[in-house]
Amino acid sequence: MDTSKPAIFVNGALLPMHVRKRVRTVIQVVGADRGAVVGKSPDDLQLVVKGSPPSAPLTNFVEVIGIADSEKSIQAEIWTNFGDAFDTYNYNQLCQLANGEYQHLFL
Amino acid sequence: MPVNLTPNAIATINGGDVNLKPLVQVLDIKQMGSAQERFRLLVSDSVLTQHAMLGTQLNDRVKTGLVKKGSVIQLIDYICSQVQKRKIIVVLNLETIIPDCEIIGNPKMVSDALTQKALPNTNSMQSSTVGYNNLSSQSHGSNMHGISSALSTQNHGGNMQSFRPTSSNQNQGSKMQSFQPALGAQNYGDDVQSFRPTVQPPYQPPPSYRNHGAVMKNEAPARIIPISALNPYQGRWAIKARITAKGDLRRYNNARGDGKVFSFDLLDSDGGEIRVTCFNAVVDRFYDVVEVGKVYLISKGSLKPAQKNFNHLKNDWEIFLEATSTVDLCPEEDGSIPQQQFSFKPISEIEIAENNSIFDVIGVVISVNPSVPILRKNGMETQRRILNLKDRSGWTVELTLWGDFCNKEGQKLQEMVDSGFFPILAVKAGKVSDFNGKSLGTISSTQLFINPDIPEAHAAKDWFDRGGRDVASMSISKDIVQGGPKNEVRKTVSQVKLEGLGRSDKPDWATVRASISFIKTDTFCYTACPLMIGDRQCNKKVTRSGNSRWQCDRCNQEFDDCDYRYLLQVQIQDHTGLTWATAFQESGEEILGYPAKELYFLKYESNDDTRFADIIRSRLFYQYLFKLKIKEEMYGDERRVKITIFKADKVSYSSESRYMLDLISKVRTY
Numbered sequence: 001m002d003t004s005k006p007a008i009f010v011n012g013a014l015l016p017m018h019v020r021k022r023v024r025t026v027i028q029v030v031g032a033d034r035g036a037v038v039g040k041s042p043d044d045l046q047l048v049v050k051g052s053p054p055s056a057p058l059t060n061f062v063e064v065i066g067i068a069d070s071e072k073s074i075q076a077e078i079w080t081n082f083g084d085a086f087d088t089y090n091y092n093q094l095c096q097l098a099n100g101e102y103q104h105l106f107l
Numbered sequence: 108m109p110v111n112l113t114p115n116a117i118a119t120i121n122g123g124d125v126n127l128k129p130l131v132q133v134l135d136i137k138q139m140g141s142a143q144e145r146f147r148l149l150v151s152d153s154v155l156t157q158h159a160m161l162g163t164q165l166n167d168r169v170k171t172g173l174v175k176k177g178s179v180i181q182l183i184d185y186i187c188s189q190v191q192k193r194k195i196i197v198v199l200n201l202e203t204i205i206p207d208c209e210i211i212g213n214p215k216m217v218s219d220a221l222t223q224k225a226l227p228n229t230n231s232m233q234s235s236t237v238g239y240n241n242l243s244s245q246s247h248g249s250n251m252h253g254i255s256s257a258l259s260t261q262n263h264g265g266n267m268q269s270f271r272p273t274s275s276n277q278n279q280g281s282k283m284q285s286f287q288p289a290l291g292a293q294n295y296g297d298d299v300q301s302f303r304p305t306v307q308p309p310y311q312p313p314p315s316y317r318n319h320g321a322v323m324k325n326e327a328p329a330r331i332i333p334i335s336a337l338n339p340y341q342g343r344w345a346i347k348a349r350i351t352a353k354g355d356l357r358r359y360n361n362a363r364g365d366g367k368v369f370s371f372d373l374l375d376s377d378g379g380e381i382r383v384t385c386f387n388a389v390v391d392r393f394y395d396v397v398e399v400g401k402v403y404l405i406s407k408g409s410l411k412p413a414q415k416n417f418n419h420l421k422n423d424w425e426i427f428l429e430a431t432s433t434v435d436l437c438p439e440e441d442g443s444i445p446q447q448q449f450s451f452k453p454i455s456e457i458e459i460a461e462n463n464s465i466f467d468v469i470g471v472v473i474s475v476n477p478s479v480p481i482l483r484k485n486g487m488e489t490q491r492r493i494l495n496l497k498d499r500s501g502w503t504v505e506l507t508l509w510g511d512f513c514n515k516e517g518q519k520l521q522e523m524v525d526s527g528f529f530p531i532l533a534v535k536a537g538k539v540s541d542f543n544g545k546s547l548g549t550i551s552s553t554q555l556f557i558n559p560d561i562p563e564a565h566a567a568k569d570w571f572d573r574g575g576r577d578v579a580s581m582s583i584s585k586d587i588v589q590g591g592p593k594n595e596v597r598k599t600v601s602q603v604k605l606e607g608l609g610r611s612d613k614p615d616w617a618t619v620r621a622s623i624s625f626i627k628t629d630t631f632c633y634t635a636c637p638l639m640i641g642d643r644q645c646n647k648k649v650t651r652s653g654n655s656r657w658q659c660d661r662c663n664q665e666f667d668d669c670d671y672r673y674l675l676q677v678q679i680q681d682h683t684g685l686t687w688a689t690a691f692q693e694s695g696e697e698i699l700g701y702p703a704k705e706l707y708f709l710k711y712e713s714n715d716d717t718r719f720a721d722i723i724r725s726r727l728f729y730q731y732l733f734k735l736k737i738k739e740e741m742y743g744d745e746r747r748v749k750i751t752i753f754k755a756d757k758v759s760y761s762s763e764s765r766y767m768l769d770l771i772s773k774v775r776t777y
């Protein structure tokens with residue numbers, strides 16, 4: 001794991017707290033809009049992910065790491081296909097743990 | 108320490124005595140009965156022996172070792188019954204006088220002792236001081252020694268001999284048989300009090316009894332005995348019990364014609380329960396008399412083996428009432444008899460319960476589904492309604508109501524839940540089914556109690572109100588929880604060892620998340636007998652017979668093809684340590700991913716060691732949720748904890764994450 005550039009786990013609701021910071025989340029791809037990917041956050045909010053997706057087709061779920069450039073969008077640097085089945089409930093819980101009482105345990 | 112058994116006690120009891128309260132010695136104890144545990148003793152009066160059944164309320168005496176082989180006991184409440192021309196003593200109450208003693212005298216075993224011949228003549232019963240004049244001289248020989256030693260130690264005061272009425276021996280001259288408790292207590296001295304039974308038999312025979320002996324029919328009212336002491340070998344009995352359930356009147360039509368039948372269930376103050384069944388004319392006599400919740404004196408009727416398919420009470424017997432039976436209402440309420448008897452088990456225990464076993468549970472109804480019509484296998488339509496019950500173990504279970512339960516209790520429960528109440532429901536005699544994981548269902552003898560006024564109900568309500576409501580529900584029925592962790596006691600490998608699991612009577616069960624770190628391959632399966640014995644496969648190890656055939660020693664048969672079953676020794680490892688465990692057929696296949704036969708042929712027929720090794724290696728270091736059965740067993744003199752892999756499920760990362768998140772949230776609350 002790359003610890004030199006930590007990225008905060010976020011869901012849609014936590015993203016506004018980290019604007020201009022490096023974040024990571026998993027979206028469920030919904031579609032594309034003017035060169036950006038539109039997806040659903042683990043807590044069912046709509047997010048826009050900008051940047052250049054990998055050449056391989058995106059799977060249903062994609063992890064993105066990048067800079068939160070607004071309260072509802074991320075400028076992604078790293079895209080990772082997470083496959084077509086993913087437990088968003090667990091991921092959402094993880095995001096809350098990473099921003100709550102156990103924040104100190106996360107990078 | 109010398110002690111004297113009551114001379115001629117066996118013969119006297121066989122003669123119908125119920126007052127002698129003799130000292131006898133236990134020579135042997137045998138456990139009888141399957142559904143209901145019973146103990147049969149072989150008791151000796153130092154000359155003769157006789158079988159004695161213990162009332163089940165005395166089972167604990169045997170289990171706790173108060174009564175064991177060698178014990179000298181005093182029979183306090185007992186009767187002699189005739190079973191198939193053999194006499195048997197039914198013991199309702201006893202005291203242990205000496206827990207452990209060498210065999211006294213030279214008792215003859217039942218088979219060679221002609222007990223009936225040794226009946227005392229009735230005159231000997233007349234007076235306690237006369238004693239048994241007709242005692243055959245043979246019994247004196249071995250007895251005398253004991254008696255004289257007792258005499259020689261009579262000055263020792265507080266020791267055990269002093270309970271013998273030795274002080275009166277002088278008065279009796281050469282007649283040593285001073286055993287009658289009828290001798291005034293003052294003759295016994297102070298220390299006698301310590302052993303005198305405090306419990307008096309509730310029924311005293313009329314004075315005429317002694318003069319006529321047992322041959323005379325006893326017309327006194329039958330004594331009230333505990334339900335647990337009922338057996339088919341008693342002539343006269345009475346029980347005092349509360350009616351806890353009353354079945355519907357059913358009409359039937361069979362080869363012998365039309366008939367009607369109804370049953371009701373009884374509970375007495377000792378917690379004994381039994382079902383009573385009436386047919387035809389007897390139905391007319393008692394159907395209207397019998398009222399649920401009231402207490403009755405019931406006498407006469409025959410005992411027959413309980414119909415375990417329909418009757419789940421803890422009793423091997425069922426009472427069939429007859430024309431001469433009496434069922435008399437006790438006008439006064441008897442608070443010593445509970446309204447209902449439950450043996451509640453936590454829902455968490457249902458998961459490891461066997462299919463079709465019967466459970467009492469109590470919990471909070473958290474949801475009720477609507478009633479739906481269901482077509483039964485026999486083409487009849489019935490109603491089904493599913494509700495969810497949550498108890499203090501934190502688990503929920505589906506309870507399926509069938510038939511009338513849907514509209515009666517089910518409707519009421521639905522209305523309560525719909526209007527925001529969470530009623531407490533006590534289920535008596537629900538049946539475990541492995542439909543949908545594990546669930547409970549009603550059967551004809553099930554009883555449902557909504558918000559019963561019992562401590563367990565208040566405890567359940569209290570738990571629910573103080574946070575139980577918010578505890579994440581995990582269901583042992585698959586429907587609700589999506590792949591979530593099933594009921595389990597999670598342990599780590601080191602906890603299994605450090606907590607000494609498996610050392611109690613019952614095996615311990617634990618779920619361990621671990622990897623397989625090593626698989627023993629020199630013997631990993633065995634050749635098994637494929638023949639069916641009843642509905643089960645024999646599975647015994649078979650050996651080659653000749654060149655091509657297999658032979659089973661148990662079935663004593665030969666066949667061409669045998670079965671291959673896993674007997675797999677593996678090491679399982681987690682972050683705390685590692686341990687050996689054994690996997691049998693199903694779990695072996697879960698671990699290796701191939702049928703045992705395929706791997707057997709690969710290794711022993713094709714001799715493809717490379718491929719075999721590849722397969723084994725490919726199974727290492729996968730994480731599994733192992734359901735382990737842990738039990739300490741004796742191997743020769745050595746006690747060893749044996750761990751069996753009952754189930755090996757590949758870890759589902761999603762549900763395992765949920766499980767861990769739930770753990771974290773629990774840590775946070777404290």
Ligand SMILES: [Zn+2]
Pocket residue numbers: 636637638645646647659660661662663
């Ligand atoms: Zn066999």
